[in-house]
Amino acid sequence: MKIMVAIKRVIDYAVKIRVKPDKSGVETKNVKMSMNPFCEIALEEALRIKESGMASEVVAVSMGPTQCVDTLRTGLAMGADRGIHVEATGALLPLSVARLLRALVEVEEPGLLILGKQAIDDDCNQTGQMVAGLLNWPQGTFASKVVLDKEKQAVTVDREVDGGLETLCLDLPAVITTDLRLNQPRYATLPNIMKAKSKVIKKFSPQDLNVEIKSDLEVVQVTEPPKRKAGVIVSSVDELIDKLKNEANVI
Amino acid sequence: MQNWGRTRRFLIYPAVNFLNNRRSNPIAANPVFNSAFGLANHRDSPLYSESEKSNLHTCFHSLRDKVVETGIRSAIRFQHRGFGSDATKIQRNPLFSTLNSEDISYFKGVLGEKNVIQDEERLLTANTDWMHKYRGSSKLLLQPRSTEEVSQILKYCNSRSLAVVPQGGNTGLVGGSVPVFDEVVINVSLMNNIISFDKVSGILVCEAGCILENLITFLDTQGYIMPLDLGAKGSSQIGGNVSTNAGGLRLVRYGSLHGNVLGLEVVLANGDVLDMLGTLRKDNTGYDLKHLFIGSEGSLGIVTKVSILTPPKLSAVNVAFLACKDYFSCQKLLVEAKWKLGEILSAFEFLDNLAMDLVLNHLEGVRNPLPPSLHSFYVLIETTGSDEAYSKEKLEAFLLHAMGAGLITDGALAQDINQASSFWLIREGLPEALMKAGAVYKYDLSLPIENMYNLVEEMRIRLGESATVVAYGHLGDGNLHLNISTPQYEDKILAQIEPYVYEWTSKHRGSISAEHGLGLMKANEIFYSKPTNVVHLMGSIKKALDPKGILNPYKVLPHSLSSSS
Incomplete structure (x- = not known):
């Protein structure tokens, strides 16, 4: 069985x-990526499954500008067997990424697609769910434990949900988000x-995969959260009560 | 760099919690992080958070209780040596006056009521060093707000023969920043203004009480960094850094403070203010007297303002954690790194396998970056450059070459800042791990790199099973931190170590204090590293600048010298 892992450069x-300064986004020039x-956790899980003899190959996929190759190299250095880079210069939103992943799944035919639950830059937490929907595969999101059963061709996933753990059993092929x-990545x-x-590292363009990159969303403005005002030290309890009453209006 | 420092705080505990709160403020939200702060944020002189401080207290007290309980004489003797400070062996200089109420009212007149502190609790903090090894009995803490106030205080103290101790963040390791007897503590922490910063030249002028980390944060917004970085940065002040000529991790790249400090304003014992606050890189007019105040540990004057050259903050930082089979390979690796990494090399640190075991056993959240295997030595290399792709390629090529040549047996290259910080934590967590392991005898030695590790091996043979000899340090600077860890302090062990370590260092023309200073701990040992006539000349300089000897008495220079004068 082959495992495909999506990794994102952030x-x-x-x-x-x-x-x-123009509020069009965050500064990425000269910033460590x-x-x-x-995604590191997703890759680590794939590698562990492979090391336990349950999978034969781990393929790492990344999408975006040329420098994504560096991220793929990191993935290969961690132990992925080969890489796929879908080169795209513009903004890639979750739906486009999910479509590209579906196209790649059709090419590679993995038994398991593992993704991180979200990327820390846009915090979308959508791609895994979307690609599972597009593929019509079962999905186990927010996985905190993954156990593969090769004979039954199924995977058991513990999910961290509000109020406890939920255990799902998915038939393969399936999508897991981590x-x-x-785990702790190596x-x-x-x-x-x-x-x-x-x-x-094999290169594809969106055209090669017959996916049109279009944006359904528009970023209007990116602003910093308001700065926290400096606190004051009050000299007495009376002053504190006064301030809470008359300035903060909380009591 | 500031970001790196910040990340380090979290690494003690699994990064998982942090990731959930990314870019919010997990420090404020999570008490665990609060306690992790001091722990992770150190290099050689960790600062402890309140909870850890109380742990230290407990250690101290339980040890004392035990001593009292068993009533072993030798253990009580050790008390004097280990914790009671050397005060028991030194006589208070009878020429010094004692405080009276007139003095207090004079100081209140100059500084205002609020900055003349007699509160017991605050005095206890000012009287005790962070290791809880030295404790004075000062009754007065003064907090001047300006050079003029420092001048007035000193002028008065000099006329009254009142001894004083200049104190910054009080993070020293040799008992140099706390009183020995009843010296008046002068703390400049209220003098914490940044006076100017020149974005073109990178020259920063600030007051002595500025906390190092605050300067680093300020410079970060300007695109610069401080030329020194050390574990105690969250508390230590630039005036203290300069007065002790603090070393730290960037020394291999940016050199010592003798090179980076461009100017100083200093107040002499008699209250004279020396304005040497130049902002020039080149100034050959007469004797460069500022150097006398860099590293003289407050014994010649109180530094009130500092002008310092700061390097630009470069974005491409990479860290590798490597294993070497023997000490010779570490040395060869250093030579190779100097040639092959050249201008991007920014740190070259080493630790031996016993040090590694200690960190893995005593610090939570630390893991060995390398697959378990018997390695004798570990080396941490950091590179800092302006171009990520170039730096990484250069470092990778160097590492692969070194691996091919057999200089390193294994290694890992950090792929992100979190990994880099966790590599650093192994090296930085050592002092903390040592404290947790039991009693520790610390030596900070400069030695010819070639011979450096021989001392460690000799000490192991000498001490046998009775102690664990752990070695780490700034290999790039020839600075060994020799630490001897034992379950508890014992006179017998100390007698095995001292003066042997000092004699050995002296024989190899090393220094018995590479970066920590002499303070009270090693004032009498200065002759191991400096000839008699040189020490006597130092005495004459002290006499000329501070005739009554009121500035930081009993420290730096041997007691024989100060009592005879």
Whole structure:
């Protein structure tokens, strides 16, 4: 069985985000870019399934500008067998990504498609669900545990939902999106970085996959959250009560 | 860099919680992160959060209780040595006056009521160093707000022969920033204004009480960084950094403060204000006296303003964590890194396998980046450059070459900032892990790199089973942090270590204090690293600048020298 994993190149989550002066988006120039942490977890899970002998190949897919190849290289250094890069320069919104993924699934025919539950840049949390819908595959989102049964051709997924865990059993092929507590991704070691150099990254364009990239959404404006006002130190309880009553109007 | 520092705070605990709260403010929201702050945010002198401080307190007290309980004489003797500070062996200089009510009212007249502090609790903090190793008994803490006030205080103290201790963030490791007896503590933390920043030259002028981390945050918005970075940055102040010539992790790249500090304003013991606050990179007019105040630990004057050259903040930072089979390979790797990484090399740190075990066993949330295997040494390399693709390619090529040549046996390259921070945490978490492991004897030595590790091996043979000898440090600077970890402090062990370590260092023409300073701990050991006539000249300089010896007494220079003068 083949596993396909979608990985996204995003602004590193430790970077302080700056909004562009024209409010058209966030500043990405000269900013450290890394693999979306949820995607790292998705890839790690695929690799673990492969290492347990339940899968034969892990294919990492990324979409976007040329530099996505760097992110794919990271994925290959972690252990993915090969990469696919769909080169697209414009904005890619979840529905377009889901359509591209469906097209790639038709080419590659994986038994399992694993994605991160969301990307930390737009926080959409939509792609996995959309692609499952387009493929008409069962979906297990927010997975915190994944157990594959090769004989039954099924996968059991524990989901973190409000108030507890939900366990689903999905027939393969299926879509899984990963939550944070699923696993701890491995590091890229030097021997694996070296091996990754000779691994293949195949390039597609949206046209190759017969997908038209169009945007159903328009970003009107991106603004920073309001800055927190500095606090004041009050000198007495009376003053505090006075301020709560007359300034904050909370009591 | 600031972002990196921030991330490090979270790494003790699984990053999972943090990810959920990305870019909100998890510190405020989650008390666990609060306690992780101090823990993760250190390099060699960690600052403890309140909860950890109280743990330290507990350690201290339980140890003391135990001593009292068992009544072992040797253990009580150790008390003096280990925790009671050397005060028991030093006589209070009888020439110093003691405070009277007139003094207090004079200070109140100058500083105002609020900044003359006699509150017991605040004095206890000012009297105790962060390791809880040294404790003075000062009755007065002064908080001047301007150079003029510092000048007035010192002038008065000098005329009254009142001894003083200049104090910054009080994060020192050698007992240099706390009183030994009843010296008046002068803390400049209220002098925390940034005076100017020149975006073209990158020259920052600020007051001495500015906290290092605040300067880093300020510079970040300007696109610059501080040329020094150290674990205690959340508390340590630039005036203290300069006075102790603090080293830290960026030294290998940007050099010491003797190179980066362009000017100082200093108040002498008699209240004279020396305006040497130049903002020029080149200024050969007479003796460059500012250097006397960099690293003299407040014994010659109180630094009130600093002018410092700051490097631009470069965006492409990469970190690799590597394993080497022996110490010789680490050295060869350093040489190769200097040649092959050249201008992008920004840190070269090492630790041995015992240090690694210690961190893995005692720090939560730390994992070995490399597959489990028996490696003898680990090296952390950081590169900082202006172009991500170029830097990464260069580093990768270097690492693959080094691997091919057998210099490294394994390694991992951080793929994002979080991974980079977790690599750093292993190195930075060491002092913390050592504290958790039990008693620790710390030595901060500069040695020729070639011989550096021989000392560690000799100490292991010397101490045998009785102690764990752990080594790590700034290999790129030839700076070894030799730490000897034992279940509890024992005189017998100390006698095995000292003066042997000092003698060994001296024999190899090393320094017994690479970056921590001499303070009270090593004032008498200065002769191991400096010839007698040099020390005597230092004494003459001290005498010329501070004839009554009121500035930070009993520290830096040997007590024989100060008592004879």
